[in-house]
Amino acid sequence: MNTEPSVPTPIPRRVLIAKIGLDGHDRGAKIIAAALRDAGMEVVYTGLHQTPEMIAATAVQEDVDLVGVSILSGAHLTLVPKLLKLLAEQQAADIPVVVGGIIPRSDSQAMEKLGVARVFTPGASLSEITAAVRELASKARAAAS
Amino acid sequence: MDVKTVPNVTPGGGGEAAGSGASGRAAGPAGRGNVSFQTLSGIPLKACYTAEDLPEGPLPPPGEYPFTRGVHATMYRGRLWTMRQFSGFGTARQTNERFRFLLAHGESGLSVAFDLPTLMGHDSDAPVASGEVGRCGVAVSSLEDMQALFEGIPLDRVSTSMTINGPAAILLAFYLVMAEERGIPWQALRGTIQNDILKEYHAQHTWLLPPEPSMRVITDTLRYAAEQVPQWNTISISGYHIREAGSTAVQELAFTLADGFAYVEAGMAAGLKVDDFAPRLSFFFNAHNDFFEEIAKYRAARRLWARTLREKYGAADPRSWKLRFHAQTAGCTLTAQQPANNVVRVAYQALAAVLGGCQSLHTNSMDETLALPSESAARLALRTQQILAWESGVPQIPDPLGGCYFLEALTDRMEAEASALVRRIEEMGGMLEAVRRGFVRREIARSAAEEQRRIESGEQVAVGVNRFTEPDEKPVEILSIGPEVEEEQVARLRSFKARRDAGRVREALAGVENAARGTSNLLEAFVHAARHRATLGEICDRLRSVLGTYHQEAESFFRA
Numbered sequence: 001m002n003t004e005p006s007v008p009t010p011i012p013r014r015v016l017i018a019k020i021g022l023d024g025h026d027r028g029a030k031i032i033a034a035a036l037r038d039a040g041m042e043v044v045y046t047g048l049h050q051t052p053e054m055i056a057a058t059a060v061q062e063d064v065d066l067v068g069v070s071i072l073s074g075a076h077l078t079l080v081p082k083l084l085k086l087l088a089e090q091q092a093a094d095i096p097v098v099v100g101g102i103i104p105r106s107d108s109q110a111m112e113k114l115g116v117a118r119v120f121t122p123g124a125s126l127s128e129i130t131a132a133v134r135e136l137a138s139k140a141r142a143a144a145s
Numbered sequence: 146m147d148v149k150t151v152p153n154v155t156p157g158g159g160g161e162a163a164g165s166g167a168s169g170r171a172a173g174p175a176g177r178g179n180v181s182f183q184t185l186s187g188i189p190l191k192a193c194y195t196a197e198d199l200p201e202g203p204l205p206p207p208g209e210y211p212f213t214r215g216v217h218a219t220m221y222r223g224r225l226w227t228m229r230q231f232s233g234f235g236t237a238r239q240t241n242e243r244f245r246f247l248l249a250h251g252e253s254g255l256s257v258a259f260d261l262p263t264l265m266g267h268d269s270d271a272p273v274a275s276g277e278v279g280r281c282g283v284a285v286s287s288l289e290d291m292q293a294l295f296e297g298i299p300l301d302r303v304s305t306s307m308t309i310n311g312p313a314a315i316l317l318a319f320y321l322v323m324a325e326e327r328g329i330p331w332q333a334l335r336g337t338i339q340n341d342i343l344k345e346y347h348a349q350h351t352w353l354l355p356p357e358p359s360m361r362v363i364t365d366t367l368r369y370a371a372e373q374v375p376q377w378n379t380i381s382i383s384g385y386h387i388r389e390a391g392s393t394a395v396q397e398l399a400f401t402l403a404d405g406f407a408y409v410e411a412g413m414a415a416g417l418k419v420d421d422f423a424p425r426l427s428f429f430f431n432a433h434n435d436f437f438e439e440i441a442k443y444r445a446a447r448r449l450w451a452r453t454l455r456e457k458y459g460a461a462d463p464r465s466w467k468l469r470f471h472a473q474t475a476g477c478t479l480t481a482q483q484p485a486n487n488v489v490r491v492a493y494q495a496l497a498a499v500l501g502g503c504q505s506l507h508t509n510s511m512d513e514t515l516a517l518p519s520e521s522a523a524r525l526a527l528r529t530q531q532i533l534a535w536e537s538g539v540p541q542i543p544d545p546l547g548g549c550y551f552l553e554a555l556t557d558r559m560e561a562e563a564s565a566l567v568r569r570i571e572e573m574g575g576m577l578e579a580v581r582r583g584f585v586r587r588e589i590a591r592s593a594a595e596e597q598r599r600i601e602s603g604e605q606v607a608v609g610v611n612r613f614t615e616p617d618e619k620p621v622e623i624l625s626i627g628p629e630v631e632e633e634q635v636a637r638l639r640s641f642k643a644r645r646d647a648g649r650v651r652e653a654l655a656g657v658e659n660a661a662r663g664t665s666n667l668l669e670a671f672v673h674a675a676r677h678r679a680t681l682g683e684i685c686d687r688l689r690s691v692l693g694t695y696h697q698e699a700e701s702f703f704r705a
Contacts, residue, residue, distance in 0.1 A: 022261035024350025047699025078276025122481035
């Protein structure tokens with residue numbers, strides 16, 4: 001698995017992996033969380049059945065550099081915009097949000113318009129996801145410091 | 146294979162010739178890794194199997210104990226498997242239309258997919274349901290929704306499977322009251338509720354209550370249904386979700402049977418006689434990619450169940466010994482890339498399920514990694530079964546692979562490995578203790594991570610994903626559920642609630658609460674509540690308030 005950084009990064013990136021809504025499919029979220037951890041990031045995993053409110057609160061409390069939302073239930077167009085709004089209300093709109101799951105292409109575009117940084121759909125490779133998360137989290141950290 | 150004509154663009158590098166791919170495998174086209182030949186569960190394979198590999202002792206014919214070769218002597222000559230396509234989306238009315246469409250195209254049984262609020266025991270108008278209504282199944286909050294779902298469908302002639310667990314008994318109560326009001330005797334009803342709460346804690350994660358009170362709801366259901374709805378399958382003990390969450394075939398087999406044994410023990414501990422409820426237990430397995438391993442899994446499952454029920458639990462009724470199962474092809478093997486390839490995967494998986502002696506079968510639609518199945522994809526999935534049933538000739542002979550050196554040896558090996566894992570759980574203190582410790586889900590997560598590693602490294606081939614990939618794929622047409630579904634459903638439910646006799650609803654809900662606090666039968670209280678138009682969420686709220694809720698600790702898998 002080619003997920004190790006080619007150049008070691010001095011600052012550990014802190015990311016939140018979150019299961020939003022009632023969806024119980026956590027195979028992907030756990031695999032992503034483990035892959036990011038193996039790539040040297042600090043990973044906070046929320047566990048299942050998180051409301052947008054819970055995720056926004058955790059993101060702020062844990063001072064993360066990125067939020068990765070996993071959702072396979074089809075409720076993304078309701079729950080993800082709600083999360084973005086809550087983050088903005090808590091002056092945390094600078095934390096990039098990425099989404100992974102069963103997301104139709106038109107919905108991906110709609111979410112990206114609303115401010116989602118990236119959407120990963122079935123077939124995305126771990127190395128692609130890890131690289132994108134690292135880059136987005138690094139940019140967020142650099143902008144914040 | 147002419148390697149020069151096969152495009153092979155790997156996600157990382159691209160353009161390498163087949164046979165010299167990222168894993169550097171030169172051992173030949175059929176191996177799973179570059180070291181040895183093995184099944185997907187990691188069982189090593191010999192170069193060739195001969196008569197010497199056949200297990201010692203007799204191999205009784207199909208229909209005879211321990212039923213390795215099938216639960217019926219004639220198998221599909223007597224009756225084909227039931228073609229039962231899991232479906233549900235949007236409102237009850239929309240799903241009713243899909244049901245009628247499938248029945249009109251030759252489907253022989255129904256299978257209901259509920260949406261997440263329903264699975265978790267919430268009404269469509271609950272705040273937590275927002276955005277989820279009708280998304281990955283149909284919303285059923287009330288008796289009225291159930292009636293709309295089955296409108297015009299002859300309940301005494303079609304069997305119905307309902308994939309519902311935490312609130313299974315409440316949905317069964319809706320179904321029973323619907324039948325009652327149509328004048329159909331409960332004795333005529335045939336169907337299944339999944340009602341397998343243990344695997345929810347391992348894998349699917351749609352629970353209602355903590356493990357102990359959940360087991361009580363289940364034993365109450367076993368008791369009530371045995372007396373009142375004798376043809377109903379009261380638990381469909383499910384390996385499917387365990388496998389989808391990433392387990393191996395051996396783990397699927399072991400954890401599923403261990404769950405089954407836990408239900409048998411719970412029923413007996415509640416004072417039921419094993420032969421009064423064990424004949425109504427059925428199973429649900431995955432049909433995954435490794436063709437022979439899957440067939441061996443079903444055969445080993447039958448043998449292990451029969452032996453344990455007879456020898457350990459003292460079941461005397463042969464029906465208690467027979468493991469009957471539904472199979473569904475493996476959703477997790479479907480790929481977003483080149484989705485038409487999924488049709489081929491599904492066909493092979495379905496063949497394995499039939500050669501393994503399933504009683505009913507769901508074949509997945511090619512578009513399920515992208516969205517809920519479109520009508521045309523759902524029809525093609527059904528046609529796949531029909532071609533198998535009526536063109537291939539396969540169903541003419543029961544267990545046609547019986548006696549095959551390799552398959553019999555693999556069946557033995559699967560049984561031995563699964564038995565060892567079942568013993569490990571027993572030594573831990575049983576399945577509820579294993580759930581408390583998070584043992585099963587940790588084991589599943591470990592296997593899932595391992596499989597992902599093999600796919601990422603190219604050790605395990607996924608056609609169209611890590612080999613034989615194609616750039617610029619055309620998107621396929623998908624089904625989408627609009628926001629109007631939720632609005633319509635919530636409006637309907639509010640109108641239903643407004644039309645009820647509030648006093649009767651209150652009284653019925655108090656009855657549910659009393660039953661939960663005491664020891665009287667919960668399903669009886671649910672039926673009473675359904676008659677008086679209490680909703681799913683109202684009943685579940687009472688249960689939660691008395692029996693508690695359940696949360697799984699999040700991060701334990703990191704420390705594993």
